[in-house]
Amino acid sequence: MFAKYIRILIGLFLIIVLPGWLIYYYFVPPDPDELELPDGLHPLVVEKRDILIGRAGEAGIPILITDGYRTIEDQNQLYERGRSQPGKIVTYARGGESLHNFGLAIDFALLNKKGNAIWDMQYDGNRNGKRDWAEVVTMAKQEGFQWGGDFKGSFKDYPHLEMGFGLSLRELQRGEKPPLP
CATH class of the missing domain: 1.20.5 (Single alpha-helices involved in coiled-coils or other helix-helix interfaces)
Structure with a gap:
């Protein structure tokens, strides 16, 4: 019984x-306030970022890393752009919903001949007949980055490069950590 x-x-x-x-x-x-977040980029992301900058420079394509690690507050401010703040929408990720918050993403821009940051995906500053943006993305993928231009859905994040280490955002939010080199 x-x-x-x-x-x-x-x-x-x-x-x-x-x-x-x-x-x-x-x-x-x-709750974003309960997330255990790093205070900077993952060491392998730093290493691969620096390799990418060097490789692009050797190909005659100077690039600028425009963003890397972001705090929850930084991410929320960026999220408000085009919503409660002036400007156009640049992200759909709130604080704690971006791989930038976990130190696993960077954003880049090309530098033109005057040294100004540009996001012109057709620009061929090294005059080799290939779009510099596509060349940088190819190099980034060879270094292990995933490109935001390949994102599924309607929002493509062309300057965005990330290394997820096989972890989903949900797993990162639940405290799983990528391996250290």
């Missing part, structure tokens, strides 16, 4: 409690 009640309790747990916990764990985002 006692075993019957135990089976009923286990059954209720599996039917009611466990699915609720799984839904909470996988679909309810954590």
Whole structure:
């Protein structure tokens, strides 16, 4: 008789409690204030960023890293651009929803002949008949970055390069960390 009640309790747990916990764990985002975040870029991202800058320079394509690690506050300010602040929308990620917050992403721009940052994807400053932007993206992918221009959906983030180390945003938010070199 006692075993019957135990089976009923286990059954209720599996039917009611466990699915609720799984839904909470996988679909309810954590509070950004409770995230354990780094205070800078991951060491491998730094290493690959520096290699990319060097390779691009050797190809006659000077680039500028316009952004790297962002705090939650920085991300939220950027998110408000085009919403409650002037400007156009540049991100759909709030604080804690961007790989920049986990030190795993950088943004870049090309530098023109005058040394000004440009985001012209057709620009061929080294005059080799190839678009400099595409050349930099190819180099970045060879170094292990994923490119925001390949994002699925309607929002393409062309200056964005990231290294997710096989971890999903949800896993990072739940405290999983990429390996250190």
